[in-house]
Amino acid sequence: MYVVFLxxxxxxxxxxxxxxxxxxxxxxxxxxxxxxxxxxxxxKIAVFDQDGTLWVEKPYYTQxxxxxxxxSDKSSMDPLxxxxxxxxxxxxxxxxxxSIQAFDQKVANWLSSALHPRFKRHYTExxxxxxxxxxxxxxxxxxxxxxxxxxxxxFIRVYSDKVYQIPVxxxxxxxxxxxxxxxxxxKEKEILFINDKAGKVEGINLIIGKRPWxxxxxxxxxxxxxxxxxxxxxxxxxxxxxxxxxxxxxxTIGRLSHELMEEAKKRNWRLIxxxxxxxxxxx
Amino acid sequence: MYVVFLxxxxxxxxxxxxxxxxxxxxxxxxxxxxxxxxxxxxxKIAVFDQDGTLWVEKPYYTQxxxxxxxxSDKSSMDPLxxxxxxxxxxxxxxxxxxSIQAFDQKVANWLSSALHPRFKRHYTExxxxxxxxxxxxxxxxxxxxxxxxxxxxxFIRVYSDKVYQIPVxxxxxxxxxxxxxxxxxxKEKEILFINDKAGKVEGINLIIGKRPWxxxxxxxxxxxxxxxxxxxxxxxxxxxxxxxxxxxxxxTIGRLSHELMEEAKKRNWRLIxxxxxxxxxxx
Numbered sequence: 001m002y003v004v005f006l007x008x009x010x011x012x013x014x015x016x017x018x019x020x021x022x023x024x025x026x027x028x029x030x031x032x033x034x035x036x037x038x039x040x041x042x043x044k045i046a047v048f049d050q051d052g053t054l055w056v057e058k059p060y061y062t063q064x065x066x067x068x069x070x071x072s073d074k075s076s077m078d079p080l081x082x083x084x085x086x087x088x089x090x091x092x093x094x095x096x097x098x099s100i101q102a103f104d105q106k107v108a109n110w111l112s113s114a115l116h117p118r119f120k121r122h123y124t125e126x127x128x129x130x131x132x133x134x135x136x137x138x139x140x141x142x143x144x145x146x147x148x149x150x151x152x153x154x155f156i157r158v159y160s161d162k163v164y165q166i167p168v169x170x171x172x173x174x175x176x177x178x179x180x181x182x183x184x185x186x187k188e189k190e191i192l193f194i195n196d197k198a199g200k201v202e203g204i205n206l207i208i209g210k211r212p213w214x215x216x217x218x219x220x221x222x223x224x225x226x227x228x229x230x231x232x233x234x235x236x237x238x239x240x241x242x243x244x245x246x247x248x249x250x251x252t253i254g255r256l257s258h259e260l261m262e263e264a265k266k267r268n269w270r271l272i273x274x275x276x277x278x279x280x281x282x283x
Numbered sequence: 284m285y286v287v288f289l290x291x292x293x294x295x296x297x298x299x300x301x302x303x304x305x306x307x308x309x310x311x312x313x314x315x316x317x318x319x320x321x322x323x324x325x326x327k328i329a330v331f332d333q334d335g336t337l338w339v340e341k342p343y344y345t346q347x348x349x350x351x352x353x354x355s356d357k358s359s360m361d362p363l364x365x366x367x368x369x370x371x372x373x374x375x376x377x378x379x380x381x382s383i384q385a386f387d388q389k390v391a392n393w394l395s396s397a398l399h400p401r402f403k404r405h406y407t408e409x410x411x412x413x414x415x416x417x418x419x420x421x422x423x424x425x426x427x428x429x430x431x432x433x434x435x436x437x438f439i440r441v442y443s444d445k446v447y448q449i450p451v452x453x454x455x456x457x458x459x460x461x462x463x464x465x466x467x468x469x470k471e472k473e474i475l476f477i478n479d480k481a482g483k484v485e486g487i488n489l490i491i492g493k494r495p496w497x498x499x500x501x502x503x504x505x506x507x508x509x510x511x512x513x514x515x516x517x518x519x520x521x522x523x524x525x526x527x528x529x530x531x532x533x534x535t536i537g538r539l540s541h542e543l544m545e546e547a548k549k550r551n552w553r554l555i556x557x558x559x560x561x562x563x564x565x566x
Binding site: 042153167168169171175178179180181185192193198199201202205206207208209210224227228 | 325383436440450451452454458460461462463464466468475476481482484485488489490491492493507510511
């Protein structure tokens with residue numbers, strides 16, 4: 001059935017998602033966008049988790065790699081044993097005491113040289129082509145795309161526009177407190193809010209002020225955001241050890257628990273198989 | 284000189300600011316917009332304080348009137364003696380413990396019935412027509428307008444779209460913490476951040492992530508926001524006791540100190556005279 005729909009659709013309008021295999025998940029995205037044509041412009045909001053949803057998060061979150069290289073007592077830390085809260089604290093602490101401008105420059109420099117240990121490519125190249133296609137397709141249909149990440153807002157802002165074509169005002173992330181002084185904004189040591197789990201909904205409420213229509217995530221940290229979203233609810237499942245990684249319930253980084261997978265099934269949320277649904281992974 | 288420019292401008296393109304008297308302030312706005320045509324779209328950001336800049340703030344901030352009517356121990360409070368911090372706390376406290384949806388409904392109901400003590404009109408009718416014209420004119424020229432207010436973000440969101448045509452995601456205000464629970468977002472008792480003075484810059488950094496190009500304010504609470512903005516810096520001066528109010532250095536509500544007026548003069552910030560510059564005040 002969906003093959004017929006897809007064939008007709010692509011015949012009429014071309015294929016907006018060429019990296020997606022024909023199947024129910026691709027169809028679901030196309031149908032959602034068709035349905036969205038009745039929405040008012042300001043209702044067209046799509047939210048995307050970043051780590052593990054838009055780019056690689058293994059073996060560690062990119063920002064954690066950066067923070068560890070900048071931490072004063074890095075020797076004693078096992079990045080795989082840090083809780084999400086400890087990671088947020090480490091990140092905010094190692095980034096504090098500098099102006100946002102200086103921080104931006106430092107991160108941009110680091111990103112232009114650091115390489116991923118397995119793929120030997122820049123971290124900003126390890127983004128998922130199929131998700132880029134979804135973002136461009138939604139945009140073309142009037143959607144405003146937002147990144148809603150547990151990662152640091154200012155960190156993501158450094159490259160969001162260049163890498164995802166998402167402007168800085170549409171990046172919602174864990175935020176440290178800042179202080180305006182003598183014409184500059186400085187990063188401080190305290191956390192303003194942690195944008196994870198229920199915090200993602202609270203962050204969306206703060207910055208967008210509306211419920212999203214479509215949400216993409218990949219881990220337990222995205223559950224509340226998907227739940228609160230109105231219509232499209234997608235979870236990227238990392239099941240492709242050859243081309244990327246395979247992990248879910250037993251991973252500390254990007255954990256997707258059996259419980260959430262069960263619940264997703266019950267609620268008819270869509271589990272995207274990287275192995276089956278994505279013809280290619282990276283651009 | 285400016286009369287000639289204005290005449291030619293209006294002859295060619297019509298008058299986008301009909302409620303503004305011909306003079307250097309009107310000219311400055313028109314010229315700024317002309318200059319902005321070289322900017323990239325995402326650089327076109329204009330920020331507006333609300334109380335005293337977009338609508339009447341005397342005898343008390345509208346939201347303070349609302350909060351006082353909802354406070355449990357209102358009898359003991361003299362609204363004119365409250366500091367900005369005490370006002371923020373009172374507001375956050377009296378608004379806490381309800382879902383944002385319920386709060387929205389309550390505020391909307393109140394706004395549809397409450398009348399201003401002097402003008403006997405709804406508070407949302409006591410907005411400044413000349414500022415509406417500025418907002419529409421900027422918008423037409425590609426600007427994104429934001430409200431950046433010391434008032435409560437959720438309070439302003441209730442009417443921002445209807446009254447100012449500013450969507451909820453472009454309202455930056457003092458924010459209380461919220462909690463997502465069972466599908467709803469609830470207001471809590473604690474303040475997340477106070478969007479006043481340096482806090483306005485910090486709030487803009489959090490939500491927009493860029494420096495504004497044009498800023499409009501009216502009081503000492505707007506100084507840092509104007510300072511941080513790149514180009515246009517305007518202060519509305521309340522000098523019209525007949526049609527509105529006259530106050531500056533000696534007012535607790537919306538204080539515009541002699542020092543700031545002096546500084547504004549030195550830095551070439553524009554002081555808008557309600558009496559001289561505005562042909563009409565309310566729509």
